[in-house]
Amino acid sequence: MFAGELPSFEPHTAPSDPEPLFVDWLFEAVDVGVREPHAMTLSTVDPEGNPDARVLILKNVDADGWQFAVHAASPKGRDLAAHGRAALTFYWPQLARQVRVRGPVTAEPAERSAADFLARSPEARAEALLGFQSRPLTDLAARDAATAASLERVEREPGLVTPEWTLYSLRAEQVEFWQGDQQRNHTRLQYARQGKVWAKQLLWP
Numbered sequence: 001m002f003a004g005e006l007p008s009f010e011p012h013t014a015p016s017d018p019e020p021l022f023v024d025w026l027f028e029a030v031d032v033g034v035r036e037p038h039a040m041t042l043s044t045v046d047p048e049g050n051p052d053a054r055v056l057i058l059k060n061v062d063a064d065g066w067q068f069a070v071h072a073a074s075p076k077g078r079d080l081a082a083h084g085r086a087a088l089t090f091y092w093p094q095l096a097r098q099v100r101v102r103g104p105v106t107a108e109p110a111e112r113s114a115a116d117f118l119a120r121s122p123e124a125r126a127e128a129l130l131g132f133q134s135r136p137l138t139d140l141a142a143r144d145a146a147t148a149a150s151l152e153r154v155e156r157e158p159g160l161v162t163p164e165w166t167l168y169s170l171r172a173e174q175v176e177f178w179q180g181d182q183q184r185n186h187t188r189l190q191y192a193r194q195g196k197v198w199a200k201q202l203l204w205p
Contacts, residue, residue: 002096002182009097009179011189017198018175018191019061022099025177029092042068043087044079052079058088059116065169066101067108069116072164074133080105086170096180103173103193113167118159126150129162176203 007028014021029037036057043053054076060067066088070076080086088101107113117125129150137143154160172193179187188203 002180004094006096006180006182009177009187009189011187011200011202014177014189014200016200017063018172018177019063021177022061022175025092025095025097025099026090029095029097032092032094034092034094037090037092039090040068041089041091042076043089044076045083045085046075046079047082052076058090059167065171067167067169069113069165069167071128071131071133071162072166073131077164077166080168088170098176098178098180100176100178101170101172101174103171105168105170108167108169110163113165114161116167117161117165122151122154123147125160126154128165129153129160131162131164 026037038058039055040058041053042056043051045051052075056068056070058066059069068088070080072078072081084105085103086105088099090099091097117128120128126147127150130146132146172191174193175191177189177191181187184205186205188205190201190203191198192201193199
C-alpha cells in the first residue's frame with residue numbers, strides 16, 4: 001500500500017514530448033525531498049545476453065537524449081559496446097511515480113566526455129583513473145592505498161582525463177510515466193517515437 005497523499009496525473013494534459021513532463025516530475029520529486037531524485041537504474045545486456053542493472057546518475061536530458069557517463073572498460077561500458085541499447089528506470093517513492101525509458105545508446109564526442117570527467121570531484125576522478133571497477137579486490141587496504149595514490153596524481157595533474165571515460169546518450173524510443181494510486185487504479189501513459197513525433201497511449205495497470 002502507498003502511504004500518504006499522492007499527486008494526481010491527468011494524461012490528457014501531458015505535453016506532446018516526454019522530456020518536459022519528465023522535468024516537471026523531477027522537480028516535483030525535488031520539492032517533496034526525494035533523495036538523489038536524478039538517480040536511475042541503468043539496465044543493459046552483456047555479450048552473452050545476460051541482463052544486468054545498476055544505479056547511476058542522470059547527467060542531462062533534452063530532445064537529443066538522456067545522458068549518463070561510465071568508464072568504457074567497466075562491465076556496463078562493455079555491455080553497451082556489445083549491445084548498444086539500454087533501459088533507464090526512475091522511481092520516486094514519496095510520489096509513487098515511476099518513469100521508464102528505452103532506446104539505443106551512442107557515445108558523445110570525446111570533448112564532451114572529457115568535460116564531464118573534469119566536472120567530477122577529485123575523489124571521483126581518482127577512482128575512475130584506476131580503471132579497476134568490478135575487478136576482484138584483495139583487501140580494503142589495497143583499495144585505500146591505490147585511491148590515495150591516484151588522488152595525489154589528480155592533484156598534481158588537475159587537467160588529466162582518462163580516455164575511457166565516456167558520456168553516453170540514450171535516444172529514447174519509448175518513455176512510460178506511471179502514477180501509483182492507493183486504490184490500485186494506477187495511471188500509465190506511454191510515449192512511442194514515430195519518426196520525428198511522439199504517439200501517446202494509455203496502458204492498463
